[in-house]
Amino acid sequence: MESYILDWLNLLLRWFHLIAGAAWIGASFYFNWLNHSIRPPEDEGLEGMEGIKGQLFAVHGGAFYQVLKYKGAPAKLPKTLHWFMWEAYSTWLSGFGLVIVVYYWNAKLYLIKSGANALVPWQAILISLGFIVGGWLIYDFLCKTPLPKKSPVLFVTLGFALISVAAFALSYIYPPRASYIHVGVILGTIMAANVFFVIIPKQRVMVNAMIEGKEPDVTAGEAGAMRSLHNNYFTLPVLFIMISNHFPMTYGHKFNWIVLLAISVIGAGVRHYFNLKHKGHYNVWVLPVAAVAMFSLAFVIRPVPKAASKTFVIKKKLAYGDVASIIQKRCVPCHASKPTYPGFTAPPQGSKFEAYQEIVKLRAKMLTNVKNSVMPPGNLTGLTDRERAYLVHWLDHGAPEK
Numbered sequence: 256m257e258s259y260i261l262d263w264l265n266l267l268l269r270w271f272h273l274i275a276g277a278a279w280i281g282a283s284f285y286f287n288w289l290n291h292s293i294r295p296p297e298d299e300g301l302e303g304m305e306g307i308k309g310q311l312f313a314v315h316g317g318a319f320y321q322v323l324k325y326k327g328a329p330a331k332l333p334k335t336l337h338w339f340m341w342e343a344y345s346t347w348l349s350g351f352g353l354v355i356v357v358y359y360w361n362a363k364l365y366l367i368k369s370g371a372n373a374l375v376p377w378q379a380i381l382i383s384l385g386f387i388v389g390g391w392l393i394y395d396f397l398c399k400t401p402l403p404k405k406s407p408v409l410f411v412t413l414g415f416a417l418i419s420v421a422a423f424a425l426s427y428i429y430p431p432r433a434s435y436i437h438v439g440v441i442l443g444t445i446m447a448a449n450v451f452f453v454i455i456p457k458q459r460v461m462v463n464a465m466i467e468g469k470e471p472d473v474t475a476g477e478a479g480a481m482r483s484l485h486n487n488y489f490t491l492p493v494l495f496i497m498i499s500n501h502f503p504m505t506y507g508h509k510f511n512w513i514v515l516l517a518i519s520v521i522g523a524g525v526r527h528y529f530n531l532k533h534k535g536h537y538n539v540w541v542l543p544v545a546a547v548a549m550f551s552l553a554f555v556i557r558p559v560p561k562a563a564s565k566t567f568v569i570k571k572k573l574a575y576g577d578v579a580s581i582i583q584k585r586c587v588p589c590h591a592s593k594p595t596y597p598g599f600t601a602p603p604q605g606s607k608f609e610a611y612q613e614i615v616k617l618r619a620k621m622l623t624n625v626k627n628s629v630m631p632p633g634n635l636t637g638l639t640d641r642e643r644a645y646l647v648h649w650l651d652h653g654a655p656e657k
């Protein structure tokens with residue numbers, strides 16, 4: 256019953272997370288596009304256009320819109336001023352809720368690597384919190400130094416180096432999927448905290464000054480603009496990490512942290528192309544280079560057959576009969592119509608391996624998961640290296656029945 260309730264909590268949080276995230280990123284992309292696309296007003300100097308820096312016309316859903324961008328702030332505060340923050344907060348809250356429901360609650364299953372010196376749940380959870388909070392503190396500290404203004408290249412390089420170290424350390428501490436999600440949670444937390452601790456408070460200072468009838472200090476908006484730009488570059492990597500859990504070829508790779516970094520750089524590069532394009536600079540190289548980089552990555556990390564069976568030389572041709580008992584013992588406790596493994600009420604992803612016909616249908620997926628040691632999760636059922644080699648050999652050779 257407990258896991259049934261958890262499954263529902265998981266579903267509802269995930270659904271909400273996706274909706275809130277779409278709203279947040281949608282608004283962020285829109286304003287970013289707006290900022291880059293807005294042009295000096297066509298009717299400059301006309302009445303009512305004093306203090307206007309930019310103008311933009313758009314047609315959407317059968318209606319025409321005009322947006323004006325102020326040089327500083329409007330002379331008079333309007334009755335209703337729209338703020339954008341709940342998209343960010345609710346995305347972070349639901350995301351962190353998911354971390355709790357999926358990873359902290361089932362720490363043994365998803366957050367702990369099996370082995371002789373395996374962590375216990377509270378240690379794994381404490382380390383996770385340390386990374387999430389620590390990531391923000393270090394990033395925020397760096398932003399407040401003169402570095403980002405004085406030497407943006409050094410700032411970006413240092414930031415990337417730090418993320419790389421975190422990605423490597425996480426891949427060492429946690430099982431593959433948990434390590435990927437944690438890089439995403441660290442970046443997502445930085446993004447939401449940027450809104451909560453910097454962007455919104457700075458805007459408040461500006462608006463409060465206006466309410467008091469003072470000239471608002473627009474430099475307060477500058478720090479916010481920098482954080483906004485960082486958030487913008489984080490979006491594509493974070494979105495990749497959100498969906499990466501469905502792709503064992505990425506998180507299951509031996510050097511999964513490098514794969515993550517490579518895809519993140521490509522994603523941020525594509526984002527850069529669009530930022531340039533909105534400003535009217537067409538850099539024809541970025542997208543082709545990104546495409547070539549993606550294909551190269553796919554080639555470099557392609558599955559190399561028989562890697563796992565190196566240490567176990569299997570000469571004979573294996574048939575289902577040779578591996579059936581391994582699957583029964585190590586996989587079927589979870590992958591059955593009525594799982595016997597505690598905490599499972601239904602076969603994970605609907606995948607059952609009770610009969611040969613079911614197994615053969617999922618042969619390719621089983622191969623990637625077993626070869627990359629993604630399954631069994633945390634090696635909970637104690638699949639031995641020898642059994643893994645047998646299973647990989649059989650699956651790799653077409654999983655023959657006889």
Ligand code: HEC
Nearest residue numbers: 585586589596603604606620621624625630631632635636
């Ligand atoms: C302790 C329970 C458990 C055991 C034991 C287990 N799995 Fe899984 N398996 C899972 C869970 C949970 C998922 C779903 C992961 C996810 O949400 O992506 C999964 C997913 C899979 C998938 C992906 C299914 C799909 O349709 O995408 C494959 C393939 C798989 N397991 C193969 C195996 C094999 C082969 C074994 C035995 C060597 C095994 N599993 C043992 C829990 C288990």
